[in-house]
Amino acid sequence: MGNTASAADTVAVSIDHVTKRYGTFTALRDISLTIADNEFFTLLGPSGCGKTTLLRMIAGFEDVTEGEIYLFGDEIETLPPNKRPVNTVFQNYALFPHMSVTDNVAFGLEMLGRSKAEARARAGEMLELVQLSRFADRQPSQLSGGQQQRVALARALAPQPKVLLLDEPLSALDLKLRQAMRYELKALQRETGITFIFVTHDQEEALTMSDRIAVMSDGRLQQLGAARDIYEAPHNVFVADFIGETNLLEVSVNEVKDDRATCDLGGGYILSCDAVEGIGQGAHVHMSIRPERLFLSDGPTEAQSLEGTVRDNIFVGTDIQTIVALREGPDITVRSSNSDRGNARIFEPGRAVHVNMEAGAARLLVD
Amino acid sequence: MAAGAASGGSARSDTYKEARTWLLLPAWAVLTILVLAPVAMMLVYSFLTKEFRGGVIWEFSLAAYDQFFCNRGLFGDEPCAIEWTYINIFWRSIWQAGAATILSLVIGFPTAYFIATRPERVRPLWVFLITIPYWVNLLIRTVSMKFVLRDQGPLNDLLLATGLIDDPLRIVNTNFAVQLGLFYSYLPFMVLPIYASVERYNFTLSEAAADLYASKWTTLRRVLLPAVKPGVIAGCILVFVPSLGSFLAPDLLGGAKNFMIGSLIEEQFKGNAGNWPFGAASAMILLTMVLIILLILARQQARAQKGAG
Numbered sequence: 001m002g003n004t005a006s007a008a009d010t011v012a013v014s015i016d017h018v019t020k021r022y023g024t025f026t027a028l029r030d031i032s033l034t035i036a037d038n039e040f041f042t043l044l045g046p047s048g049c050g051k052t053t054l055l056r057m058i059a060g061f062e063d064v065t066e067g068e069i070y071l072f073g074d075e076i077e078t079l080p081p082n083k084r085p086v087n088t089v090f091q092n093y094a095l096f097p098h099m100s101v102t103d104n105v106a107f108g109l110e111m112l113g114r115s116k117a118e119a120r121a122r123a124g125e126m127l128e129l130v131q132l133s134r135f136a137d138r139q140p141s142q143l144s145g146g147q148q149q150r151v152a153l154a155r156a157l158a159p160q161p162k163v164l165l166l167d168e169p170l171s172a173l174d175l176k177l178r179q180a181m182r183y184e185l186k187a188l189q190r191e192t193g194i195t196f197i198f199v200t201h202d203q204e205e206a207l208t209m210s211d212r213i214a215v216m217s218d219g220r221l222q223q224l225g226a227a228r229d230i231y232e233a234p235h236n237v238f239v240a241d242f243i244g245e246t247n248l249l250e251v252s253v254n255e256v257k258d259d260r261a262t263c264d265l266g267g268g269y270i271l272s273c274d275a276v277e278g279i280g281q282g283a284h285v286h287m288s289i290r291p292e293r294l295f296l297s298d299g300p301t302e303a304q305s306l307e308g309t310v311r312d313n314i315f316v317g318t319d320i321q322t323i324v325a326l327r328e329g330p331d332i333t334v335r336s337s338n339s340d341r342g343n344a345r346i347f348e349p350g351r352a353v354h355v356n357m358e359a360g361a362a363r364l365l366v367d
Numbered sequence: 368m369a370a371g372a373a374s375g376g377s378a379r380s381d382t383y384k385e386a387r388t389w390l391l392l393p394a395w396a397v398l399t400i401l402v403l404a405p406v407a408m409m410l411v412y413s414f415l416t417k418e419f420r421g422g423v424i425w426e427f428s429l430a431a432y433d434q435f436f437c438n439r440g441l442f443g444d445e446p447c448a449i450e451w452t453y454i455n456i457f458w459r460s461i462w463q464a465g466a467a468t469i470l471s472l473v474i475g476f477p478t479a480y481f482i483a484t485r486p487e488r489v490r491p492l493w494v495f496l497i498t499i500p501y502w503v504n505l506l507i508r509t510v511s512m513k514f515v516l517r518d519q520g521p522l523n524d525l526l527l528a529t530g531l532i533d534d535p536l537r538i539v540n541t542n543f544a545v546q547l548g549l550f551y552s553y554l555p556f557m558v559l560p561i562y563a564s565v566e567r568y569n570f571t572l573s574e575a576a577a578d579l580y581a582s583k584w585t586t587l588r589r590v591l592l593p594a595v596k597p598g599v600i601a602g603c604i605l606v607f608v609p610s611l612g613s614f615l616a617p618d619l620l621g622g623a624k625n626f627m628i629g630s631l632i633e634e635q636f637k638g639n640a641g642n643w644p645f646g647a648a649s650a651m652i653l654l655t656m657v658l659i660i661l662l663i664l665a666r667q668q669a670r671a672q673k674g675a676g
Contacts, residue, residue: 037455061574081577094575098593108579154395 267328293361548616564598
């Protein structure tokens with residue numbers, strides 16, 4: 001399409017103080033965020049968090065109660081869905097059952113007023129892009145779930161939307177296919193340069209594909225950031241707990257000095273970590289430590305460490321999880337990779353060990 | 368897919384063949400006693416000779432069919448020319464039944480759509496409301512309709528009172544009155560099958576169409592209607608077929624001019640003027656026509672389904 005703007009800071013979608021209420025139930029509370037052009041943006045959260053509602057508002061299927069939604073600078077609230085230059089990949093594909101694969105893919109272009117021949121030619125190209133040319137004349141019911149998924153993708157991409165909305169598109173596929181589709185989707189996004197807004201409840205999916213992730217829960221935006229930042233520097237307990245696995249420890253902050261906080265874990269354990277704005281001396285908060293940022297040793301190392309007793313080792317394929325009981329404190333989980341290097345650090349249950357922490361591994365969380 | 372289904376069916380029939388024969392016996396009995404036997408009787412009667420005070424003489428005769436199709440002049444001794452009287456009645460019946468079907472579809476489809484899109488809890492209530500008038504006998508309903516529509520009836524009173532018209536509309540004894548009567552008699556048969564298929568419709572398909580730039584009208588035409596087509600066809604058949612053979616509405620609302628097949632057949636079996644073989648022959652011709660229409664529709668639907676995989 002004519003729009004060749006590739007500057008990373010062109011804003012594709014801007015959500016401005018958007019609230020959605022159904023009667024007395026508030027589905028979304030004052031959400032504000034901007035999505036850049038060419039971005040792979042993910043709305044991540046558990047079911048009922050409002051992520052699908054937000055997506056449907058961008059598509060035009062739900063009214064906005066308060067606030068505005070802009071698409072490339074234009075207010076779109078008054079436009080019905082068929083006037084918005086966005087397309088959607090629906091959760092259960094929603095392919096037209098009485099039309100062939102080609103007719104499904106050509107539908108949007110025909111509606112835009114292209115000639116039947118042109119629409120079909122373009123549909124052919126799209127089917128090639130998703131490697132389904134062989135199935136062009138089939139009916140959707142004659143395709144597997146994965147193939148239907150690709151048809152839905154081709155259909156939504158064919159009209160060259162400015163923004164593609166994807167509503168949990170992989171959730172109906174089996175694990176292997178889901179994993180393969182992640183890379184395909186990411187590649188497709190790079191190839192087409194179309195902004196993708198992807199809704200999922202699967203944190204792994206979100207982490208592998210997204211440029212940026214908006215973590216949502218209970219109708220609120222919990223944290224917005226690059227995949228890596230969300231994982232490494234979760235802002236609050238919900239984000240730390242929802243994304244990946246973590247050790248959540250209750251701590252009280254003894255002292256905050258020079259951007260470092262000294263925290264008391266109870267049982268005589270003291271850890272120091274980066275201070276976080278809004279958490280001062282005397283605060284009772286949670287601390288998150290990712291299990292893979294911990295390692296075990298017999299004696300003290302240069303790193304900060306906690307002494308404890310190995311309770312159990314759990315084999316999880318790629319990793320080995322070691323559960324260590326701290327005295328008077330909670331259990332703490334340590335993850336070592338199942339490699340020669342990692343296996344060298346396996347300790348038998350009952351053994352006294354030091355749990356060492358990589359620098360920057362401990363994060364204080366607001367509640 | 369079709370091949371797979373067929374082979375599955377034959378495998379099962381090998382295993383359960385005997386049981387199936389016995390279990391289907393009641394169905395065959397019902398079909399024989401209530402459908403096949405009466406039709407066979409009618410077929411036989413249509414080839415018998417008429418008795419003047421009703422009834423038949425057991426003598427083979429083609430007179431009934433001859434009377435239907437052939438005009439042999441005043442004294443019945445001329446060669447066969449096409450007799451238009453009955454063909455016209457048939458044609459008018461088809462036209463009337465067709466108009467009533469279209470009217471039912473135009474009113475019934477939005478009604479069914481409305482009910483199917485209500486919250487699940489209240490849908491049975493709406494269906495119930497639709498069927499309530501049909502607890503009253505058809506004859507009483509049709510007579511009541513005549514009272515509503517007649518020149519001094521409530522409808523005309525209302526239109527006159529509001530000043531919309533100056534003279535009462537003459538509706539009774541017109542084709543339109545018959546169409547209205549038929550429409551009202553069989554409306555639920557249109558609403559219920561369409562409701563059933565719209566209720567099963569995946570409304571995400573309509574969203575997908577809107578998402579792909581289709582207007583509401585295009586979505587209806589290209590996505591919703593094809594998806595609920597079986598319900599629409601079933602509804603049309605269920606209204607058209609009984610309308611075609613109906614005699615209450617034409618008799619009571621249409622007057623003598625707007626005679627339909629149902630009335631023609633009814634008269635042959637009523638009182639002393641009757642002609643049983645001719646009534647039976649007319650019924651057989653009607654049956655044949657309906658069967659041909661149904662076959663065409665069934666073939667079309669089968670083709671559509673084959674196309675849809």
